[in-house]
Amino acid sequence: MSLVERHLSSLMRQLATQDHVELVHPFAEHKLFGALVYVAECFGFRYAGVRLVGRHKILHVHLVRDTHPAAQQRAAANLAAFPQVGAGGTVPGMYLNSLTPVPEAQADIDLIIALIKYDALVEAGNPRQLKTIGWGAAALFLLMAPLTGKYAVLLPLAVLMPAFMYGALRINTVRRAKLAARLTAGGCAQVRDDAGRERYVRPLPYATQGA
Template sequence: MSLADRHITALMRQITTQDVIELVHPFAEWQTFGALAYIAECYGFRYADVRLVGKQKIAHIHLVRDTSPQAQQRAAANSAAFPDPGPGRPVPGMYLGSLTPVPEAQADVDLITTLIRYDAAGAAANRRQLLAMAWAGPALFLLLAVVTGKYAVLLPLAVLTPAFLLGALRINVTRRAKLGERLLAAGCTPVRDDAGRERFVRPVSYGV
């Protein structure tokens, strides 16, 4: 069984048994998450959010069952058109045995992927936390330098740490802004969620 088939099998198991789907594939590319989310949405789910978990910042993609009439109609139509999805059998929007979108699904997969990347960039760029680390880090290194006398090692770290963290924050902000421009161009609407985070809402979902 190919890696794509394993991903699809695990996804279909969640689709048939759960109302909340969690995609966790530590080494997967963003496009893989977008393709899997597309398939899930074809069966009556919708992308909800992404969390970065642990020191390695592993992405956890969440989808929830969509109870809207349009989503339920889409799920019924795809269940009829693809009654037995799985290894060696077709699934909506993908070439057989792969997570490569067919041309008709490519734009929708790209849009979901961009949404996931935008939310992930927001989760990674905790501005308050990074700024706190940028100032606390040098203070800690300076204190250690005074205590240990290892100025040659610790003073450069006191200078480089805030430069690295602030640089990483700036790069992340720039990258997220570019993703936001792509979402705006695709017709998405910027909103703030209940936690005050900047996010985007897609236009009316795609059809079958």
Template sequence: MSIAERQISALLRQVASHDVVELIHPFADWKTFGALVHIAECYGFRYAEVRHVGRQKEIRIFLVRDTSPAAQQRAAATAAAYPQAGGGGPVPGMHPGTLVPLPEAQADVDLVTTLIRYDAAGSAVNRKQLMTMAWGSAGLFLLLALLTGKFAVLLPLAVLTPVFLLGSLRIGTARREKLGQRLAAAGCTPVRDEYGRDRFVRPGTAGQQTGHTA
């Protein structure tokens, strides 16, 4: 069984027995996550959110069971059409044995992949915390320079450390803005969820809430 088939099998085991699906796969790329989310949504789930967990900021993607009649009808139709899914058989929207989208599923996979990347970029960056770290590090190195007299070493650090942190923040913000522009161009609606996070809702899902995985 290929890596893709194992990932699909693990996903469908969760789909069959859980109301919340969690995707971890530490070595998966964004397109793989997008493909897995597409498959899960064919089985009556919907993408909820991205979280960065632990000191290593491991990416975890969450989906929740969609209880709407349309989603449940879609799940029943998918299960009937793909009876061997998870056991090496075909799955909706993918070339057999892979997580490579079929042409008819490519646009949806691309859109959800962009949505995941946008949410992940927002989850990874705490602007207030990073600003505090940048200016706090500058103050700390200046204080150490005054206390130790090692100006040649500590003054450059007092300048370069906040420059690096603030530069990283600026680059991350610019990348997220570009992803947001792509989502808006695709017809997604900007919203602010119950946690105050800036999110996007895909066309046709405007009535659905985001992020209910707690």
């Protein structure tokens, strides 16, 4: 079984048995997640957000079952038209034996990728968390300096850590702004989730995608 078939087979098993699915592929590119989300949405699910897990911030992409009747009708039609996804059969929106989008699906997958990147930046760029880390580290270095006598090392670090965190926050903000412009141009609506985080929501996929 090829790597593509393993990805698809795992996805389809989860879609068949779960209402909430998390895609986790360490070291995978955003393109892979975008393609898998597209396929999942063809079979009755919708993209719901991301989490960054662990010290290495592994990306987890969250999907939920879409209970809207139109989504379920579309899923049933695709199950009938593509019965062998993950077992060597054709896949909606993809070239044969690959997760490379056909031209008709490319724009929607690009939008999904932009959403994933935006949500990941929101997760990674929590201003309160970054400022707390920066100033907390600075305070720690200042306390350690007189205890260890290593002023030449620790005092510069006390200055650099907050500056580094503010720089990271600024870069994150600029990247989010660029993605927000693309998402807005793609018809996405700006919302705030239950935690108060700024997000974007795509038009209903079953209203914009074919089977």
